[in-house]
Amino acid sequence: MSTILMSIKPQYVDKIFSGEKKYEYRKRLCQKKIDRIIVYSSSPIKKVVGELIIKQVLYHNKNTIWNMTNQYGGIDKIEFDQYYENLENAVAYEIEKVIIYDKPKDLMDYHIKSAPQSYVYIN
Numbered sequence: 001m002s003t004i005l006m007s008i009k010p011q012y013v014d015k016i017f018s019g020e021k022k023y024e025y026r027k028r029l030c031q032k033k034i035d036r037i038i039v040y041s042s043s044p045i046k047k048v049v050g051e052l053i054i055k056q057v058l059y060h061n062k063n064t065i066w067n068m069t070n071q072y073g074g075i076d077k078i079e080f081d082q083y084y085e086n087l088e089n090a091v092a093y094e095i096e097k098v099i100i101y102d103k104p105k106d107l108m109d110y111h112i113k114s115a116p117q118s119y120v121y122i123n
Helices: 010-018 062-070 077-083
Strands: 004-008 023-026 034-041 045-063 090-103 119-122
Touching: 004 010, 010 034, 010 045, 010 090, 023 062, 034 090, 045 062, 062 077, 062 090
Parallel strands: 004 034
Antiparallel strands: 004 119, 023 090, 034 045, 045 090
């Protein structure tokens, strides 16, 4: 199993940490099997703020993903459709457990110089 560091917008980080959002949507499936996501809260926070233990990774037709996850997706159907425009399939990381760091960390703590556009594997 692998760990990735993922950039997530602060408004979605807040929803994940509150329990309102239990699925993180992505356009592409990672090459490796993922069981942990290190959360980098993007601008204006620009800090690593916690971790997500992943229960499973769902990869299906985008309509199937919406029907399976929309209750805890943290976005509405319009946002979902805009995000997946021109794509047939969707990825949803099902969050099993959230770990919030007491003290946010810098990317350099992970030997990363700049925020990933989407994600980067962590050793």
